[in-house]
Amino acid sequence: MAGGLGEESEMTCLGKSQTAAATRLRAKRSRGIGRAWLHGLGMLLLCVSFSLPAYATASLTLPPEAKQAMDTMYSGDFDGAIAILHGLELAQPQHPLGFLLEGEAQWWKIFCANSQVRYGMVDAWKRGKRPEDDVYLALTDKITQLAQEQLAKSDTAEMHLYAGLGLALRARIEALRGENHAVAHAGVAARAEFLRALELDPQMADAMGGVGLYNDYVDSLPGIVRFLRFFMGIPGGNKKEGIQQMQIAIEHGVLTPVEMRFYLAKNLRTYDQEYERAISTAEPLGERYPKNPIFQLMLGNLNLETGRTERAAEYFRAVNAIAAADPACSNCTGCATCTGCAAHARELANSLAGGSVH
Numbered sequence: 001m002a003g004g005l006g007e008e009s010e011m012t013c014l015g016k017s018q019t020a021a022a023t024r025l026r027a028k029r030s031r032g033i034g035r036a037w038l039h040g041l042g043m044l045l046l047c048v049s050f051s052l053p054a055y056a057t058a059s060l061t062l063p064p065e066a067k068q069a070m071d072t073m074y075s076g077d078f079d080g081a082i083a084i085l086h087g088l089e090l091a092q093p094q095h096p097l098g099f100l101l102e103g104e105a106q107w108w109k110i111f112c113a114n115s116q117v118r119y120g121m122v123d124a125w126k127r128g129k130r131p132e133d134d135v136y137l138a139l140t141d142k143i144t145q146l147a148q149e150q151l152a153k154s155d156t157a158e159m160h161l162y163a164g165l166g167l168a169l170r171a172r173i174e175a176l177r178g179e180n181h182a183v184a185h186a187g188v189a190a191r192a193e194f195l196r197a198l199e200l201d202p203q204m205a206d207a208m209g210g211v212g213l214y215n216d217y218v219d220s221l222p223g224i225v226r227f228l229r230f231f232m233g234i235p236g237g238n239k240k241e242g243i244q245q246m247q248i249a250i251e252h253g254v255l256t257p258v259e260m261r262f263y264l265a266k267n268l269r270t271y272d273q274e275y276e277r278a279i280s281t282a283e284p285l286g287e288r289y290p291k292n293p294i295f296q297l298m299l300g301n302l303n304l305e306t307g308r309t310e311r312a313a314e315y316f317r318a319v320n321a322i323a324a325a326d327p328a329c330s331n332c333t334g335c336a337t338c339t340g341c342a343a344h345a346r347e348l349a350n351s352l353a354g355g356s357v358h
Contacts, residue, residue, distance in 0.1 A: 060158060060161075060206070060254040060255065061254075062097070062254060062255075063088070063097075065084060065085075065087060065088045065091075065098075066085075066088060066097055066098070066101060068084055069081045069082075069084040069085045069088070069101055069105070070101065070258075072084060073101070073104065073105045073108065074258050074285075074288075074289050074292060075289050075291050075292055076289065076291045076292035076293055076294070076322065076341065076342070077291075078105045078106075078108050078109045078341065079105075079109075081101070081102075081105045082102055082105050082106070085098045085099075085101050085102040085105065086098075086102075088101075089102070094146060094149070094150070095146065095150070096142075096143045096144075096146040096147045096150070096159070096162040096163075096166065097162065099139060099142050099143045099146065099166075100143045100162055100165055100166060100169075100255075102139060103136070103139050103140055103143055103166070103169045104169070104259070106136050106139065107136075107169060107172055107173075108294065108341075109341065110124070110136065110173065110176070111124045111294070112124075112293070112294055112341035112344060112345065113341070113344060114127050114176060115294075115297075115344070115345075115348060116348070117348060117351050117352060120301075120304075120305070121269065121270065121301065122297055122298060122301045122348055122352070123266070123270070124176060126175075126176060126177070126178045127176060127177070128177055128178060129177045129179075130177075133173055133177065136173055137170060137173065139169075140166050140167070140169045140170035140173075141166075141170070142166075143162060143163075143165070143166030143169065144162075144163050144166035144167055144170075146162075147159045147160070147162040147163035147166060148163060151163070155196075155200070156200065157196075157197040157198075157200035157201035157204050157207075158197075160193045160194070160196045160197035160200065161193070161194070161197045161204060161206060161207055161255075163190075163193040164190040164191075164193030164194040164197065164207070164210070165190075165255070167186045167187070167189050167190035167193065168186070168187075168190050168210070170182075170186045171183050171186035171187050171190065174186060194207050194210055194211070198211070205248050205249050205251075205252035205253040205254070206249055206253040206254060206255045206256045208245050208248050208249060209245060209246050209248060209249020209250070209253055209256050209257075209260045210249075210256070211242070211245050212241070212242040212243065212244065212245025212246035212247075212248070212249065212260075213242065213245075213246060213260070213263060213264075213267075243264065246260050246263075246264050247264075250264070258285065258289075261281060261282070261284065261285055262282070262285060262295070262298075264281050265278045265279075265281040265282035265285075265298070265302075266278070266298070268281060269302060269305070275302055275305045275306045276306065278302055279299065279302045279303065279306070282295065282298055282299055282302060283299065285298075285299075286299045286315070286318075290318065291322055292322075293319050293322045293323070293341055293342045293345035293346075294341065294345065296315045296316075296318045296319045296322065296345070297315070297316075297319050297345045297348055297349055299315045300312045300313075300314075300315030300316045300318075300319065300349060300352065300353075301352060303315060304352060312352075312353070313353070315349075316349040316350075316352070316353050319342070319345050319346055319349040320346055320349065322342045322345070322346075323342040323343050323345065323346035325342075326340055326342040326343065
């Protein structure tokens with residue numbers, strides 16, 4: 001581990017300043033959350049609400065390469081995961097799974113690169129169009145195209161799930177770019193795919209989690225929801241049911257448990273200010289994937305919100321250690337020149353800790 005935070009007295013002072021600023025930050029958040037919700041719309045699967053079954057079983061079987069790539073990706077090595085997935089894509093060029101997981105890995109890179117501290121929260125905030133987005137958009141189109149080609153041969157819940165997830169990946173980047181009409185277009189198309197997936201397999205936990213994510217979002221900001229429902233015909237949601245559905249995906253899903261846990265924790269923080277529940281939801285991510293700077297940074301941020309400055313310091317030191325071990329950052333003489341997620345996460349940790357991360 002290279003360096004660490006300051007003395008305990010400095011962190012205590014930090015805790016007092018963070019607490020004093022909390023009220024002001026929450027007031028600002030009431031304005032910022034509206035924009036955050038539009039970004040969150042990119043994550044929505046835009047499905048109507050279903051009754052919860054008594055249980056949900058795994059509906060998908062993944063090849064070993066896919067499982068390895070997912071574990072590598074969630075461990076914070078996004079490029080390493082992409083390298084594994086390129087092999088899967090070569091082996092199965094007509095199957096969307098490899099391209100779908102590559103899209104997920106690319107999204108985490110984009111999410112990290114565009115994360116900033118606003119209103120006291122670390123998140124990927126709107127940043128407009130960029131030329132490099134075209135490669136990502138082409139990948140999302142390929143996912144959906146391959147799924148549709150397979151659906152032309154056989155109508156399966158699995159391929160409808162892949163098609164919908166490809167559209168959801170596209171909606172994420174459009175939301176980041178502030179293209180709200182494009183977000184709506186991709187979201188509505190994804191909605192149709194997930195509806196069909198659940199019609200064919202009502203216990204598909206990954207699709208059900210998407211329904212829950214939608215329910216949670218639309219019940220969080222009713223003013224914006226009414227506006228969108230009027231113009232887009234989007235059905236309403238139920239937060240309690242939505243969280244239950246997301247929990248089913250976390251417990252029984254195959255493709256989405258990690259992301260569902262991350263976004264549930266983020267939503268509990270952003271929309272409900274339920275910091276304790278957000279922490280308990282996110283902690284398994286930090287424990288299972290200690291080398292993922294995004295997860296460690298989020299937990300540090302959440303612990304600052306609750307005044308646990310020493311615990312936050314542990315997570316920020318973990319981010320610092322990850323960056324120090326990253327070849328892209330190990331010889332860095334100034335974080336502004338660093339590249340990579342770990343380096344950027346270190347900058348954000350330093351910002352949250354008031355410049356005391358070394």
